[in-house]
Amino acid sequence: MNNNLLVILGSQFGDEGKGKFVDLLSKDFDYIVRYQGGDNAGHTIQFENKTFKLRLIPSGIFDKTNKVVIANGVVLNPETLIEEIKYLNENQVSTENLFVSDKCHIIFDYHIEMDKLLEEIKKHEKVGTTNKGIGPCYSDKVARFGVRVCDLFDLERLTKKIELSLEIKNVLFEKYNKKTFDVNEVAKKYYELGQQIKPYVLNTVALLNHAHSKNQRILFEGAQGIMLDIDYGTYPYVTSSNVVGLLSSGTGISINKFQNILGVVKAYSTRVGEGPFVSEIEDVELASQIREKGHEYGTVTKRPRRIGWLDLFLLKYVIDVSGINQIAITLIDVLSCLKSIKICVGYKKNDKLLTYMPSNIEELKLCEPVFEELEGWGIEVSDITRYEELPVNLKKYLNYIETFLNAKVKYVSVGPDRKQTIIKD
Numbered sequence: 489m490n491n492n493l494l495v496i497l498g499s500q501f502g503d504e505g506k507g508k509f510v511d512l513l514s515k516d517f518d519y520i521v522r523y524q525g526g527d528n529a530g531h532t533i534q535f536e537n538k539t540f541k542l543r544l545i546p547s548g549i550f551d552k553t554n555k556v557v558i559a560n561g562v563v564l565n566p567e568t569l570i571e572e573i574k575y576l577n578e579n580q581v582s583t584e585n586l587f588v589s590d591k592c593h594i595i596f597d598y599h600i601e602m603d604k605l606l607e608e609i610k611k612h613e614k615v616g617t618t619n620k621g622i623g624p625c626y627s628d629k630v631a632r633f634g635v636r637v638c639d640l641f642d643l644e645r646l647t648k649k650i651e652l653s654l655e656i657k658n659v660l661f662e663k664y665n666k667k668t669f670d671v672n673e674v675a676k677k678y679y680e681l682g683q684q685i686k687p688y689v690l691n692t693v694a695l696l697n698h699a700h701s702k703n704q705r706i707l708f709e710g711a712q713g714i715m716l717d718i719d720y721g722t723y724p725y726v727t728s729s730n731v732v733g734l735l736s737s738g739t740g741i742s743i744n745k746f747q748n749i750l751g752v753v754k755a756y757s758t759r760v761g762e763g764p765f766v767s768e769i770e771d772v773e774l775a776s777q778i779r780e781k782g783h784e785y786g787t788v789t790k791r792p793r794r795i796g797w798l799d800l801f802l803l804k805y806v807i808d809v810s811g812i813n814q815i816a817i818t819l820i821d822v823l824s825c826l827k828s829i830k831i832c833v834g835y836k837k838n839d840k841l842l843t844y845m846p847s848n849i850e851e852l853k854l855c856e857p858v859f860e861e862l863e864g865w866g867i868e869v870s871d872i873t874r875y876e877e878l879p880v881n882l883k884k885y886l887n888y889i890e891t892f893l894n895a896k897v898k899y900v901s902v903g904p905d906r907k908q909t910i911i912k913d
Contacts, residue, residue: 491748492705495735498713499751499806501759503784503793505818505901506752507531510547510709512906518704519696520548523738524561524729525711526595526625527568528618530786534904540579545572545586546709552582555699559692560591561729561738563625564637566681588685589692590638596650596678598657598669599624605664615725615762623728628653637689640682647675693740700741708735708746714806722849725763732810750898751812753803753889755820757796758784764852767796767832782822797859799832800892805845807895816899817886821908826864829885833892834858862888870903875912886912 494513498504511533514520527543533550534540540550544564548554558564573583599621606624607614617623628634633653639646651671658668699706710731715721717731736743756778759765769775775795778784784793806812823829835842835855846852865879872878878886878900886897900910 492700492703493708493741493745493748494706495708495710495746495749497710497731497749497751497810497812499753499803499810499812499815500713500757500799501715501765502529502711502713503758503760503786504713504752504754505816506709507533507542507547508818508901508904508906508909509750509752509816509899510707511535511550512909513707514548514551514554516705517548517554517707519555519557519699519706520546521557521559521692521696521706521708521739522546522562522711523559523708524731524734525727526563526620526622527565528620528622528727529711531711532904535906538579540576540581542572544568545576545583548707548709549576549583549586550581552585554585556586557692557696558586558588558592559696559739560589561734562589562592563595563622563629563729564588564592565595565620566640566678566685570681570684583688586688587690587692587695588637588688590636590689591691591693592637593625593629593634594637594640594678595621595625596635596653596674597621598654598661598674599628601661601666602657605660605666608664617761626728635678637682637685640678641686643675643679646679646682647671650675650678696739696741700745706741708739714810715802720806720809722763722852723847724849725761746811748814749810749812750814750816751803751806751810751895752816752818753798754818755798755823755885756782757799757802758782758793759796760786760791760793764849764855765794765796766802766835766852766855767799767857769795769797777825778822781825782819797830797832797857798889799857800889801832801834801858802845803893807893812895814896814898815889815893816901817889817897818901820882820900821868821870821902824865824868827866829862829864830859831862831885831888832857833860860888870908872902873910875900875910878910 549556602624603621635649661668712727716727865881
């Protein structure tokens with residue numbers, strides 16, 4: 489197994505605690521790479537009684553020995569990037585080790601307004617996006633209307649590209665009585681933003697391949713979760729990028745080099761926004777209890793997350809499509825207050841057990857969960873530091889997960905701090 493490359497993926501609907509493990513493991517790597525998504529995916533890192541919340545810059549920025557890369561698969565809002573750089577610097581965190589791909593596509597103000605408009609047009613069919621312009625930016629990329637970081641530094645070229653994009657978008661904005669955009673004003677604003685981020689910009693494809701050729705260690709950080717992947721998730725209630733597929737195309741590292749993949753799994757399930765959620769807890773009081781103890785509110789949106797039981801049927805599918813070969817369990821401490829814990833082990837439709845994850849969203853909405861119930865452990869575990877000291881029923885819970893998924897649980901997180909992590913041999 490190639491131990492020089494490690495991928496950390498969210499295995500459910502996002503918000504699994506990936507940032508903690510990137511932060512925890514970053515000391516063992518030379519490069520930390522964010523390769524997809526945009527500033528719609530927040531991650532929270534807590535250590536030494538300090539809490540940091542980021543949306544774009546990888547969690548590895550807190551280790552001065554790391555080189556931190558925003559790779560070409562990311563869609564970049566330069567205003568967010570500048571805000572985060574300022575936020576980190578004001579908190580005595582250096583950003584001298586940050587590198588931004590010159591191939592990243594740029595999120596403009598008109599993408600954000602288009603995001604809002606599309607949600608309005610969809611009405612009751614809306615996806616529940618974060619209105620950060622992610623989808624419209626990826627749409628422009630695929631339609632070949634996109635503007636990349638490398639285009640920001642030539643005002644004439646930038647103006648022409650924006651003019652082409654707005655020729656279509658302004659027609660729609662006008663039709664729906666929305667504000668239209670002036671080409672020259674937009675170009676001037678983003679040219680000036682480009683000058684501010686220019687010191688961080690380079691060809692990260694060359695940078696990463698050179699690093700790999702020198703046997704330097706690289707950690708890749710995914711955003712969102714695999715069930716929000718635009719191909720493998722609960723389409724259309726998904727994000728606008730591939731969580732798995734952009735590993736290679738979003739970095740320039742060939743796909744055959746990725747062999748070591750850590751899936752971060754929340755000990756229960758959560759979901760933000762619309763979309764089917766088979767293992768969702770119907771008991772409002774119980775769901776609220778878990779939400780409050782787990783602080784289950786969106787890092788970016790502050791929206792309350794929907795709460796469900798751990799879904800092993802879903803995770804089995806996730807492992808099949810992602811190649812995850814080791815697991816980190818997070819927020820296990822949140823379940824300490826429960827006398828019994830349910831685990832979803834299958835889906836049924838019309839009383840018939842399914843052997844596959846439905847592709848059709850209407851079929852998925854008709855699915856009912858099949859639960860197994862295990863005894864809770866009933867004691868707080870946040871101060872435990874060794875696997876052997878964990879309660880017997882908690883170890884049974886973890887063993888059940890390993891056996892069902894046929895994947896090794898390598899890490900058990902018993903609290904938000906990096907020190908509250910147990911390595912399971």
